[in-house]
Amino acid sequence: MPVPKGSTIDPERTRAAILEAATPILYERGLDGVGVAELCARIGVSKETLYRHFGTKDGLVAAMLEARSERVTRWLADAAATAGDDPRGQVAAVFEALEGWYGDPVFRGCAMLNAAAQHHVETVRAITARHLDRYLRLLTGIAERAGAADPHLLGRQLLVLVEGATVVAAHHDPAGAAGHARDAALTLLSAATRAD
Amino acid sequence: MPVPKGSTIDPERTRAAILEAATPILYERGLDGVGVAELCARIGVSKETLYRHFGTKDGLVAAMLEARSERVTRWLADAAATAGDDPRGQVAAVFEALEGWYGDPVFRGCAMLNAAAQHHVETVRAITARHLDRYLRLLTGIAERAGAADPHLLGRQLLVLVEGATVVAAHHDPAGAAGHARDAALTLLSAATRAD
DNA sequence: TCGAGATCGTACCGATCGGTTCGATCTCTG
DNA sequence: CAGAGATCGAACCGATCGGTACGATCTCGA
Structure with missing residues (x-):
């Protein structure tokens, strides 16, 4: 369970986990080759969480x-x-x-x-x-x-x-x-x- | 008038004109950076014509x-x-x-x-x-x-x-x-x- | 002159996209 | 135990995408 649900557990850990999980997917399929919805599904995170941490898909890509x-x-x-x-x-x-x-x-x-x-x-x-x-x-x-x-x-x-x-x-x-x-x-x- | 309307005038000339006009646009903006609709508008050709000559956007890209x-x-x-x-x-x-x-x-x-x-x-x-x-x-x-x-x-x-x-x-x-x-x-x- | 065929312009289709919203759920802290 | 905050899941939104359909128009060869 790389991304727990609690609040104060790790505000920052979630971000790092998203980044780590998204990197190989975006690398293999290309930035435009995988949508945010599928990306979130494969990472195991909701879209709201991703957007709260990175604001935008480009934000995630840049990070x-x-x-x-x-x-x-x-x-x-x-x-x-x-x-x-x-x-x-x-x-x-x-x-x-x-x-x-x-x-x-x-x-x-x-x-x-x-x-x-x-x-x-x-x-x-x-x-x-x-x-x-x-x-x-x-x-x-x-x-x-x-x-x-x-x-x-x-x-x-x-x-x-x-x-x-x-x-x-x-x-x-x-x-x-x-x-x-x-x-x-x-x-x-x-x-x-x-x-x- | 690079793309005349007639029938038997030049079945092949139209294709060449599309290719020539599309190349710099796709190069500058990227393959996915410009849609077929805008591409056709800037080339000055209808979508039907483009699709009859190249079948698909990928066909045009490959050519x-x-x-x-x-x-x-x-x-x-x-x-x-x-x-x-x-x-x-x-x-x-x-x-x-x-x-x-x-x-x-x-x-x-x-x-x-x-x-x-x-x-x-x-x-x-x-x-x-x-x-x-x-x-x-x-x-x-x-x-x-x-x-x-x-x-x-x-x-x-x-x-x-x-x-x-x-x-x-x-x-x-x-x-x-x-x-x-x-x-x-x-x-x-x-x-x-x-x-x- | 007439008909075949290429083209146009536009409307349309279903799918997908990035992004937002919301109620429910969970976990920690005070 | 109560509440703050992070997350989930799913619905939803408007825009755009590639591709198709169709009636109108034009140019040529017969």
């Missing part, structure tokens, strides 16, 4: 995208951290983590990019842009610590590779995209560090 | 995506061809053509990727996959003629860069994405040809 962006970025940063201080190892770890994600049967591409492609609302586009900013910060940090000649350029190149790999994996080659992108990233890293 | 995929691939191939036999010039030409596209105020990312993110219908996903196949053939051809050690690998890496640049341009950095991807592509090309 879940924001949470997902933070979560996936942290996950990727953790993956890089497992490689210790080795820059090449960190880059390889990022793409190997992505490879695992691409192989997941529920993988449907980047949730933020999908959302931005569907919902032309400004708030969603802003969340997507912020998400790419988070990725860029992470990748630029790796490039800096690797001693790249131009870490900002390498960071942006890595961002293109990460996003490109995700797109290609989602729509063309789930098995190979991460490996090809990783090889490219390591080549770019070598070129960027050989020059200094 | 327009297929046409757009062929058209944009041909456009990119032409851009590469302007660089003559120089492989580096061909790669650079591809990304500079993309840069011009990204700068277009109506640029909204890749129409096929957007469509696949919205419409979870199998036919749309198939068209998107075929589209990436077209891109891959084009890029692998360039890699082969450049004498890359592993042209299939380089082709797939270039595909990741092209798609990644398009995504980043659409959602984060319209001005810089193409340039960064081009630099990365030329670095990969150098590495792939230096080895042999």
Whole structure:
């Protein structure tokens, strides 16, 4: 019973439970692919409760995208951290983590990019842009610590590779995209560090 | 008067006119962002005519995506061809053509990727996959003629860069994405040809 | 000139959508 | 025990959606 009925038990827990349960459903079916009524039914919550916590369907969508962006970025940063201080190892770890994600049967591409492609609302586009900013910060940090000649350029190149790999994996080659992108990233890293 | 009323005048011309007029509208607003009624009003055609030619809204969408995929691939191939036999010039030409596209105020990312993110219908996903196949053939051809050690690998890496640049341009950095991807592509090309 | 066929404009259909409302029910606190 | 507040479930609302039907109009070939 993830969402109890009491009053003062957990004003906040209900919201978190809704968010957690709604995320995979909206990701799998698409933002417009599932109505609020069905969503509530599958979550096990009434429409009134959902609307009291999020005000609107877009409010729920924004909250879940924001949470997902933070979560996936942290996950990727953790993956890089497992490689210790080795820059090449960190880059390889990022793409190997992505490879695992691409192989997941529920993988449907980047949730933020999908959302931005569907919902032309400004708030969603802003969340997507912020998400790419988070990725860029992470990748630029790796490039800096690797001693790249131009870490900002390498960071942006890595961002293109990460996003490109995700797109290609989602729509063309789930098995190979991460490996090809990783090889490219390591080549770019070598070129960027050989020059200094 | 793009859509005359007569009977035997042009059974096929009407269909082409609908397709041409509907494409930019569906691209700008999204497949689900504009209803059939409004679409017909803006095209200047009746719903009956549209449905007789395409059967269903999905039919229209599929026809327009297929046409757009062929058209944009041909456009990119032409851009590469302007660089003559120089492989580096061909790669650079591809990304500079993309840069011009990204700068277009109506640029909204890749129409096929957007469509696949919205419409979870199998036919749309198939068209998107075929589209990436077209891109891959084009890029692998360039890699082969450049004498890359592993042209299939380089082709797939270039595909990741092209798609990644398009995504980043659409959602984060319209001005810089193409340039960064081009630099990365030329670095990969150098590495792939230096080895042999 | 006449009829076949393409098109128009509009009305219409059933379904679904996001969102609201309300009475009943439950749980905790005072 | 009493009441405040959160939740439920179901009904309800207006809008919009994709798709169909129909009579009127137009253009062509025979």
